[in-house]
Amino acid sequence: MEQFKHVGVTGRHGRSEVADTLRRLVTFLESRDVTIVLDSRITDMIPNHCHPICVRDALGEHCDLVIVVGGDGSLLGAARALVDFGIPVIGVNHGRLGFLTDICPSELETLLSEVLDGQYLEENRFLLEVEVERNGQIIDEGCALNDVVLHPGRSTRIIEFELFIDGQFVYKQRSDGIIIATPTGSTAYALSGGGPIMHPALDAIVLVPMFPHMLTNRPLVISGNSEVRLVICEVDHIDPQISCDGQIHLLGHPNDSITIRKKARQLKSLHPEHHDFYDACRSKLRWNHQEHCR
Missing domain, CATH: 2.60.200.30 (Probable inorganic polyphosphate/atp-NAD kinase; domain 2)
Incomplete structure (x- = not known):
């Protein structure tokens, strides 16, 4: 699996809980010694940073992975902007359902460490x-x-x-x-x-x-x-x-x-290794949560 060295960061602007997660994410990425490129629309949510900035539509020119912090709507916008660059996208969920942004903020450091180490699932979405x-x-x-x-x-x-x-x-x-x-x-x-x-x-x-x-x-x-x-x-x-x-x-x-x-061109969508579509359906759509028979 590919290991990523140039990571773009984008997300939903204006929500305090998103800003908190963005700051945690940048601090985590700094500890991983990767090059961080920030979407220009979120830089006011990450004060006193010293990282390169570019518009979201150009993140694909400078990065080999983009992390989106927000809801599915944030990832949809990023997907349309980045699909032609062929770089993978992964989401940290700060929305309601989160079918596309499937990393919980509480697991950010653990799961993204695995992804940066090359432990992830990749799907192509058209x-x-x-x-x-x-x-x-x-x-x-x-x-x-x-x-x-x-x-x-x-x-x-x-x-x-x-x-x-x-x-x-x-x-x-x-x-x-x-x-x-x-x-x-x-x-x-x-x-x-x-x-x-x-x-x-x-x-x-x-x-x-x-x-x-x-x-x-x-x-x-x-x-x-x-x-x-x-x-x-x-x-x-x-x-x-x-x-x-x-x-x-x-x-x-x-x-x-x-x-x-x-x-x-198709979108490369990354998920943690344990990602399971049917588990996502059970949790997001509130299907029967009882244990299965065997």
């Missing part, structure tokens, strides 16, 4: 890229680790759109929108919409209708290599939004075509 096409021109684009969502924005009206998968017409739907999620995102918004939980190792995409007019429109799991295209129908008199991880919002218009496909 992202989705989205393009919005209008009158034959790409007018906006984005990417998402969890999900791409077509929704009405501030309007309370339903959307009518057509769905194509790999060029084949699937259906025309009237609904509040649709969630297109990766296995990583299957435990996020898609789960609350009634979608299935997918193991992170699956090469699949799930499409979850949001309050469809026809109750026979159910979640649909397709190949991870499929290309999904949504066409907003002309009858709509609203400008729906296309959200990436709930953090990037693209504006659509009637007759726009929205194409979603797997991004070529």
